[in-house]
Amino acid sequence: QKEVEQNSGPLSVPEGAIASLNCTYSDRGSQSFFWYRQYSGKSPELIMFIYSNGDKEDGRFTAQLNKASQYVSLLIRDSQPSDSATYLCAVNPMDSNYQLIWGAGTKLIIKP
Amino acid sequence: EPEVTQTPSHQVTQMGQEVILRCVPISNHLYFYWYRQILGQKVEFLVSFYNNEISEKSEIFDDQFSVERPDGSNFTLKIRSTKLEDSAMYFCASSDGTGLTDTQYFGPGTRLTVL
Numbered sequence: 001q002k003e004v005e006q007n008s009g010p011l012s013v014p015e016g017a018i019a020s021l022n023c024t025y026s027d028r029g030s031q032s033f034f035w036y037r038q039y040s041g042k043s044p045e046l047i048m049f050i051y052s053n054g055d056k057e058d059g060r061f062t063a064q065l066n067k068a069s070q071y072v073s074l075l076i077r078d079s080q081p082s083d084s085a086t087y088l089c090a091v092n093p094m095d096s097n098y099q100l101i102w103g104a105g106t107k108l109i110i111k112p
Numbered sequence: 113e114p115e116v117t118q119t120p121s122h123q124v125t126q127m128g129q130e131v132i133l134r135c136v137p138i139s140n141h142l143y144f145y146w147y148r149q150i151l152g153q154k155v156e157f158l159v160s161f162y163n164n165e166i167s168e169k170s171e172i173f174d175d176q177f178s179v180e181r182p183d184g185s186n187f188t189l190k191i192r193s194t195k196l197e198d199s200a201m202y203f204c205a206s207s208d209g210t211g212l213t214d215t216q217y218f219g220p221g222t223r224l225t226v227l
Contacts (some may be wrong), residue, residue, distance in 0.1 A: 016218075032214070034216075042220070043201075043203050043218040043220050044155065044218050045216055046216075051213070097167070097168075098145070098160035098167050098168045099170070100147075100157060100198060102155040102156070106151070
Protein backbone atom coordinates (compact mmCIF):
# COMPACT_ATOMS: atom_id res chain seq x y z
CA GLN A 1 0.00 0.00 0.00
CA LYS A 2 1.60 3.25 -1.14
CA GLU A 3 1.31 5.96 1.47
CA VAL A 4 2.00 9.67 1.63
CA GLU A 5 2.12 11.08 5.14
CA GLN A 6 1.77 14.65 6.31
CA ASN A 7 1.29 16.22 9.70
CA SER A 8 -2.32 17.39 9.71
CA GLY A 9 -1.56 20.49 11.77
CA PRO A 10 -2.72 23.12 12.15
CA LEU A 11 0.67 24.76 11.78
CA SER A 12 0.53 28.33 13.00
CA VAL A 13 3.19 30.75 11.70
CA PRO A 14 3.49 34.52 12.25
CA GLU A 15 3.17 36.74 9.20
CA GLY A 16 6.54 37.31 7.58
CA ALA A 17 8.10 34.15 8.99
CA ILE A 18 9.10 30.96 7.18
CA ALA A 19 6.57 28.13 7.08
CA SER A 20 7.99 24.63 6.76
CA LEU A 21 5.76 21.80 5.57
CA ASN A 22 6.87 18.18 5.44
CA CYS A 23 5.85 15.03 3.64
CA THR A 24 7.13 11.44 3.65
CA TYR A 25 6.29 8.73 1.17
CA SER A 26 6.53 4.97 1.26
CA ASP A 27 7.25 4.04 -2.37
CA ARG A 28 11.02 4.36 -2.76
CA GLY A 29 10.74 4.35 -6.55
CA SER A 30 8.44 7.38 -6.68
CA GLN A 31 9.34 9.68 -9.50
CA SER A 32 7.73 13.10 -9.22
CA PHE A 33 6.53 15.10 -6.27
CA PHE A 34 3.99 17.88 -6.20
CA TRP A 35 2.80 20.48 -3.76
CA TYR A 36 -0.74 21.74 -4.12
CA ARG A 37 -2.59 24.33 -2.09
CA GLN A 38 -6.27 23.85 -1.28
CA TYR A 39 -8.50 26.51 0.17
CA SER A 40 -11.57 25.29 2.00
CA GLY A 41 -14.22 24.09 -0.44
CA LYS A 42 -11.97 24.66 -3.46
CA SER A 43 -9.94 22.45 -5.75
CA PRO A 44 -6.21 21.75 -5.41
CA GLU A 45 -4.05 24.44 -6.99
CA LEU A 46 -0.55 23.52 -8.12
CA ILE A 47 2.28 25.36 -6.36
CA MET A 48 5.29 23.50 -7.70
CA PHE A 49 6.80 20.13 -8.53
CA ILE A 50 10.20 18.56 -8.00
CA TYR A 51 11.77 15.36 -9.27
CA SER A 52 15.51 15.73 -8.59
CA ASN A 53 17.22 15.56 -5.21
CA GLY A 54 17.96 18.95 -3.73
CA ASP A 55 16.21 22.29 -3.68
CA LYS A 56 14.01 23.99 -6.23
CA GLU A 57 13.00 27.61 -5.75
CA ASP A 58 10.05 29.47 -7.26
CA GLY A 59 9.46 32.92 -5.83
CA ARG A 60 8.68 32.63 -2.12
CA PHE A 61 8.43 28.85 -2.36
CA THR A 62 11.22 26.28 -2.10
CA ALA A 63 10.69 22.57 -2.51
CA GLN A 64 13.26 20.18 -1.10
CA LEU A 65 13.57 16.52 -2.05
CA ASN A 66 15.62 13.82 -0.36
CA LYS A 67 14.96 10.49 -2.06
CA ALA A 68 17.25 8.54 0.27
CA SER A 69 15.13 9.62 3.23
CA GLN A 70 11.90 9.52 1.19
CA TYR A 71 11.16 13.04 2.29
CA VAL A 72 9.93 16.13 0.52
CA SER A 73 9.30 19.53 2.04
CA LEU A 74 7.95 22.93 1.12
CA LEU A 75 9.26 26.18 2.57
CA ILE A 76 7.24 29.36 2.28
CA ARG A 77 9.24 32.52 2.91
CA ASP A 78 7.72 35.83 4.03
CA SER A 79 4.43 34.09 4.86
CA GLN A 80 1.28 36.09 4.14
CA PRO A 81 -2.23 35.68 5.58
CA SER A 82 -3.33 34.66 2.06
CA ASP A 83 -1.04 31.61 2.37
CA SER A 84 -3.41 30.21 5.00
CA ALA A 85 -4.73 27.02 3.41
CA THR A 86 -4.25 23.27 3.43
CA TYR A 87 -1.09 22.14 1.65
CA LEU A 88 -1.28 18.80 -0.11
CA CYS A 89 1.70 16.66 -1.01
CA ALA A 90 1.14 14.38 -4.01
CA VAL A 91 3.47 11.71 -5.34
CA ASN A 92 3.65 9.93 -8.68
CA PRO A 93 4.57 6.32 -7.80
CA MET A 94 7.07 4.20 -9.70
CA ASP A 95 4.55 1.82 -11.27
CA SER A 96 2.31 4.53 -12.63
CA ASN A 97 2.68 7.21 -15.27
CA TYR A 98 -0.53 8.88 -14.36
CA GLN A 99 -1.99 8.66 -10.93
CA LEU A 100 -1.05 10.78 -7.96
CA ILE A 101 -1.05 9.45 -4.41
CA TRP A 102 -2.06 12.17 -1.98
CA GLY A 103 -1.29 13.04 1.58
CA ALA A 104 -4.08 14.23 3.85
CA GLY A 105 -2.64 17.73 3.89
CA THR A 106 -1.27 20.14 6.46
CA LYS A 107 -3.44 23.04 7.50
CA LEU A 108 -1.36 26.21 7.63
CA ILE A 109 -2.50 29.32 9.50
CA ILE A 110 -0.59 32.57 9.03
CA LYS A 111 -1.24 34.92 11.94
CA PRO A 112 -1.13 38.67 11.16
CA GLU B 113 -4.96 31.49 -18.82
CA PRO B 114 -6.48 28.17 -19.90
CA GLU B 115 -8.35 26.30 -17.19
CA VAL B 116 -10.31 23.12 -16.61
CA THR B 117 -14.03 23.69 -16.22
CA GLN B 118 -16.62 21.41 -14.63
CA THR B 119 -20.39 21.30 -14.58
CA PRO B 120 -22.52 21.28 -12.57
CA SER B 121 -20.92 22.82 -9.50
CA HIS B 122 -23.36 20.97 -7.27
CA GLN B 123 -25.46 17.90 -8.05
CA VAL B 124 -28.05 16.46 -5.70
CA THR B 125 -29.47 13.04 -6.53
CA GLN B 126 -31.40 10.22 -4.99
CA MET B 127 -29.71 6.94 -4.14
CA GLY B 128 -29.86 4.55 -7.09
CA GLN B 129 -30.05 7.28 -9.71
CA GLU B 130 -27.52 7.81 -12.48
CA VAL B 131 -25.46 10.98 -12.62
CA ILE B 132 -23.13 12.38 -15.25
CA LEU B 133 -20.44 14.83 -14.26
CA ARG B 134 -18.96 16.91 -17.04
CA CYS B 135 -15.53 18.40 -17.57
CA VAL B 136 -13.84 20.42 -20.28
CA PRO B 137 -10.08 19.85 -20.01
CA ILE B 138 -7.46 22.37 -21.11
CA SER B 139 -7.56 22.32 -24.90
CA ASN B 140 -4.04 21.11 -25.75
CA HIS B 141 -3.88 18.53 -22.96
CA LEU B 142 -3.86 14.85 -23.79
CA TYR B 143 -4.36 13.16 -20.43
CA PHE B 144 -7.51 13.43 -18.37
CA TYR B 145 -8.24 12.34 -14.83
CA TRP B 146 -11.00 12.05 -12.29
CA TYR B 147 -10.34 12.28 -8.57
CA ARG B 148 -12.71 12.42 -5.65
CA GLN B 149 -12.44 13.88 -2.17
CA ILE B 150 -14.85 12.85 0.53
CA LEU B 151 -15.38 15.67 3.00
CA GLY B 152 -12.44 15.92 5.39
CA GLN B 153 -10.51 13.13 3.67
CA LYS B 154 -7.67 12.69 1.19
CA VAL B 155 -7.93 13.25 -2.51
CA GLU B 156 -8.30 9.83 -4.17
CA PHE B 157 -7.43 8.85 -7.72
CA LEU B 158 -10.26 7.29 -9.72
CA VAL B 159 -9.16 7.00 -13.33
CA SER B 160 -6.89 8.35 -16.04
CA PHE B 161 -7.79 8.53 -19.73
CA TYR B 162 -5.60 8.89 -22.81
CA ASN B 163 -6.17 8.39 -26.51
CA ASN B 164 -9.83 7.55 -25.95
CA GLU B 165 -9.23 4.76 -23.49
CA ILE B 166 -8.67 4.23 -19.80
CA SER B 167 -4.96 4.23 -18.94
CA GLU B 168 -5.26 3.41 -15.29
CA LYS B 169 -7.96 3.02 -12.71
CA SER B 170 -8.10 2.56 -8.97
CA GLU B 171 -9.99 0.00 -6.91
CA ILE B 172 -12.63 2.66 -6.29
CA PHE B 173 -13.43 2.80 -10.01
CA ASP B 174 -15.66 -0.26 -10.15
CA ASP B 175 -18.36 -1.27 -12.61
CA GLN B 176 -20.72 1.50 -11.52
CA PHE B 177 -18.30 4.10 -12.91
CA SER B 178 -17.54 4.86 -16.52
CA VAL B 179 -15.78 7.63 -18.41
CA GLU B 180 -16.21 8.93 -21.89
CA ARG B 181 -14.96 11.60 -24.22
CA PRO B 182 -18.10 12.08 -26.31
CA ASP B 183 -16.63 14.84 -28.48
CA GLY B 184 -13.42 16.79 -28.91
CA SER B 185 -13.84 18.87 -25.78
CA ASN B 186 -15.90 17.16 -23.09
CA PHE B 187 -14.82 14.43 -20.67
CA THR B 188 -17.51 12.82 -18.55
CA LEU B 189 -17.77 10.62 -15.48
CA LYS B 190 -20.93 8.54 -15.16
CA ILE B 191 -22.03 6.89 -11.95
CA ARG B 192 -24.74 4.38 -12.84
CA SER B 193 -26.45 3.71 -9.54
CA THR B 194 -25.39 6.17 -6.91
CA LYS B 195 -24.84 5.15 -3.30
CA LEU B 196 -24.78 7.30 -0.20
CA GLU B 197 -21.03 6.81 0.03
CA ASP B 198 -20.54 8.36 -3.41
CA SER B 199 -21.23 11.76 -1.85
CA ALA B 200 -17.99 13.70 -2.37
CA MET B 201 -16.29 16.41 -4.38
CA TYR B 202 -15.33 15.12 -7.79
CA PHE B 203 -12.41 16.82 -9.48
CA CYS B 204 -11.45 16.57 -13.10
CA ALA B 205 -7.84 17.25 -14.05
CA SER B 206 -5.84 17.35 -17.23
CA SER B 207 -2.17 17.33 -18.20
CA ASP B 208 -0.08 17.49 -21.34
CA GLY B 209 1.85 14.29 -20.60
CA THR B 210 5.44 15.60 -20.48
CA GLY B 211 6.97 12.81 -18.41
CA LEU B 212 8.54 13.65 -15.07
CA THR B 213 7.48 17.28 -15.33
CA ASP B 214 3.91 16.43 -16.24
CA THR B 215 1.61 18.41 -13.98
CA GLN B 216 -2.09 17.98 -13.48
CA TYR B 217 -4.35 21.01 -13.41
CA PHE B 218 -7.61 20.70 -11.58
CA GLY B 219 -11.07 22.00 -12.31
CA PRO B 220 -13.20 23.63 -9.59
CA GLY B 221 -14.99 20.37 -8.80
CA THR B 222 -18.55 19.09 -8.66
CA ARG B 223 -20.03 18.50 -5.25
CA LEU B 224 -22.18 15.36 -5.46
CA THR B 225 -24.73 14.83 -2.73
CA VAL B 226 -26.56 11.48 -2.69
CA LEU B 227 -29.70 11.40 -0.56
